[in-house]
Amino acid sequence: MSATKAARVGEDVWKTRIDKVNAELVTLTYGSIVAQLCRDFEGDYLEVNKQLEKMGYNIGLRLIEDFLAKTNMGKCANFRETAETIAKVGFKVFLNITPTVANWTTDNKQFSLIFEENPLADFVELPDDGRAQNELWYSNMLCGVLRGTLEMVQMQVDAHFASDILRGNEVTEMRVTLVRIIDDELPPGED
Amino acid sequence: MSFYFAIVGTKDNPIYEAEFGTSKQGGDGVARFREEQRSMNQFIVHSSLDIVEEVQWATPTMYMKCVDKFNNLQVSCFLTAGNIKFLLLHDQKADDAIRQFFTDVYDLYTKTLMNPFYEVDMRITSGVFDGKVKQAAKKYL
Numbered sequence: 584m585s586a587t588k589a590a591r592v593g594e595d596v597w598k599t600r601i602d603k604v605n606a607e608l609v610t611l612t613y614g615s616i617v618a619q620l621c622r623d624f625e626g627d628y629l630e631v632n633k634q635l636e637k638m639g640y641n642i643g644l645r646l647i648e649d650f651l652a653k654t655n656m657g658k659c660a661n662f663r664e665t666a667e668t669i670a671k672v673g674f675k676v677f678l679n680i681t682p683t684v685a686n687w688t689t690d691n692k693q694f695s696l697i698f699e700e701n702p703l704a705d706f707v708e709l710p711d712d713g714r715a716q717n718e719l720w721y722s723n724m725l726c727g728v729l730r731g732t733l734e735m736v737q738m739q740v741d742a743h744f745a746s747d748i749l750r751g752n753e754v755t756e757m758r759v760t761l762v763r764i765i766d767d768e769l770p771p772g773e774d
Numbered sequence: 775m776s777f778y779f780a781i782v783g784t785k786d787n788p789i790y791e792a793e794f795g796t797s798k799q800g801g802d803g804v805a806r807f808r809e810e811q812r813s814m815n816q817f818i819v820h821s822s823l824d825i826v827e828e829v830q831w832a833t834p835t836m837y838m839k840c841v842d843k844f845n846n847l848q849v850s851c852f853l854t855a856g857n858i859k860f861l862l863l864h865d866q867k868a869d870d871a872i873r874q875f876f877t878d879v880y881d882l883y884t885k886t887l888m889n890p891f892y893e894v895d896m897r898i899t900s901g902v903f904d905g906k907v908k909q910a911a912k913k914y915l
Contacts, residue, residue, distance in 0.1 A: 607888075614890025621891075706888035708900055 589667045592654060593675030600653050601676060610705045617721060621710075628718035639724035643731020650676065650732065662761050663687070665738065666694050669729065669759075678702055682757075695745065698755040709749050716751065720744045729759060737765045776805040777915055778815040778863040779907070781883070783895035784856070786823055790898040790907075791816075797912045798871075818842075819861045822849040826859060836880075837873050852876035854883065856894065864915075871914045878910040 617635065624630045650656075654672055659665040666684045674680050680702065686695040703722045709715040720726075726742040733740045739762040746752035775796040783789045793805040793812075807815065822842035829841050830853050842849040850872050852860040860876055860883075886892055886903055898904075 611888065611890070614888075618890040706885055706890075708889050708891065708902065710891045711899060 586667045586671065589671040590675075590681070592656070593672040593681070596654050596672070596676050597679060606702055606705075610702060613703045613724070614707060621715075621719075626712065626714070628715055632718075632720050632723045635720075635723040636727040636730070639727020639729075640731040641727075642724070643728040643733075644735055646677070646728060647732040647735040662691055662738075663694075665733070666696075666759070670696060673732075692761040694759055696757040696759065698757070701748070701755055704747075704749055704755075707749055720747060721749050722747070722755070726757065729757075734765070737767075739763050739765055775801065775864065775866050775868075775915075776807050777911065778805070778807070778819065779911070780816070780819050780861045780863075781879075781898070782819075782823065782859040782861060784858065785895060786820075787895060788816075788897075789858075789895060790903070792904070792907060792911075794908060794911045794915070796915055798915070803908075803912055815863055818844045818847060819849060819863055822851070822861065823859070826851045826853065826861075837876055839869055839872075840867070850876075852880065854880060856887075858883065858894075868915070875910055875914040878914070879907055882906050882910070 616638075617631070620631045620634055621628070624634070650673060653676065656668060656672065659668055670682050670684050674682055674696075680698065680700055682696040682698045684694055685697055687693070701722060703725070707721060709719060709721065720743075723744065726744065729742045730740055741760045741762055743758055745756045745758045746754060748755050775798075777794050777796070779792045779794070780788055781790040793807070793815075795801055795804045795806055797803045821844075825842050826838065829838050829851075836853055836855070838851045838853065840848045841851045846865055847863055848865070848867070850862045850864065850869075854860070860879055862872060862875070864872070882903055886898055886900065887894070892898075
């Protein structure tokens, strides 16, 4: 499936099959979660990152079903196609944004998602305690979501943020790496 | 014309303050309070809080115009729905410009409040907020 077709499908599903919700509600809800985690872990931002990732992972495991049901997408032929689908259909359908796919490595196993806008991070300024700017990945839940969804369709990936506008970087960039295709494995003990 | 601007929280605690001069009529936007006057500004603004709390029940709008006077100085107040007070000390009457300024600052304050890491009554240390307030001052005052 070509990039333009992916964009069309994303646009189409977004317009016809998605229940919309107020963007500020989402922003503030996500903000409360992150702020509460920061309080609960008393400013241990590395742990907060981990927790956000885990929450995202659990969302991803479920979200893939919803995604497939709404979009009727078929199987992607290769990882490049997967990337286009994530950016132009996945993000479009659930967050109404289309990050740019860029910076492919030559083996086609690693790419970046560049976010021009990020509805989760509206209004946000990281605490100026001298650590949050270097340690907290505010939108880390998104990484977990990608890991969860792709795992359900037999792709083990590693996703992490490489830069974030909130930290004062130029762009918000997420790096996604394909670790391996999960083959159909027999359940243990059924040989 | 010089201005002293303060935001006061719900527990009468200061959460932000700034000084600026007029940018109208060729002003350079720099405050020209005499040195002994500068330290008085905070007192004058603080002492007007009592009057604000009286006037607020008699005024239907958030913007209360000039609530207090001290010598040639006037204090204008804007009270937000969350009981945060914007107080502006100025030496000439300029109701309309001040209203526009307050409306802009209210917008900026709301955005600050939407930041999940900011809590009501916390001091506003954001440089972005500071810059935007000064921009608004430059535009209207």
